[in-house]
Amino acid sequence: MNTKEDNNLPELRPFNFDNMYKYLGDDKAKIKEILLKVLDELRVAIKKFDDYFLNKSLAEMQLTAHQLVNTTASVGLERLCTTVKKIEQQKNFDPSALKQLLLKLKHETRLVKSLINSYLVNH
Numbered sequence: 170m171n172t173k174e175d176n177n178l179p180e181l182r183p184f185n186f187d188n189m190y191k192y193l194g195d196d197k198a199k200i201k202e203i204l205l206k207v208l209d210e211l212r213v214a215i216k217k218f219d220d221y222f223l224n225k226s227l228a229e230m231q232l233t234a235h236q237l238v239n240t241t242a243s244v245g246l247e248r249l250c251t252t253v254k255k256i257e258q259q260k261n262f263d264p265s266a267l268k269q270l271l272l273k274l275k276h277e278t279r280l281v282k283s284l285i286n287s288y289l290v291n292h
Contacts, residue, residue, distance in 0.1 A: 183277060184284045185245035192243045197292055203244065204285050210240055211278050218256070218271055227262040249277045 193200050214237050221229040234257035241250035252274050259267065 183246070183248050183280050184288075185247050186288075188245035188247070192245070201289055201292070204289060207240055207244055207246075208282060208285055210237070211282065215275060215278060218274065222264075222267060222271060225262050225264075227259060227267075230267070231257050231259065246281055249274070249281055252277055 189200070193203060214233055217233045218230060221227075221233065234253045237253045238250055238257060241247075241253055252270060256267070256270050256274070259270075
């Protein structure tokens with residue numbers, strides 16, 4: 170389990186603002202627009218993952234994960250990116266393993282949504 174100190178390590182933070190600025194620059198309007206798109210993409214991806222899990226479609230889950238990896242990495246969502254990569258790299262449809270990954274993904278997504286919404290309100 171992550172401790173509070175762990176969240177200060179760049180590779181373990183749910184939202185690495187330094188990487189976001191590195192990739193997106195410091196144009197606040199552009200960042201807000203992109204973060205709003207990220208929130209929407211996360212919402213859509215979670216719905217797709219749930220549907221594909223119910224349909225036992227690993228290939229579709231992997232494709233959705235692959236698309237989400239680029240988004241999460243480019244805005245500094247490193248923990249979320251790591252979880253999504255694990256879904257993408259699944260070799261077989263293992264319901265137990267995938268269910269755990271989806272639960273973790275949903276938990277991390279809720280945290281990230283809160284952080285993004287806070288950022289949007291305060292910047």
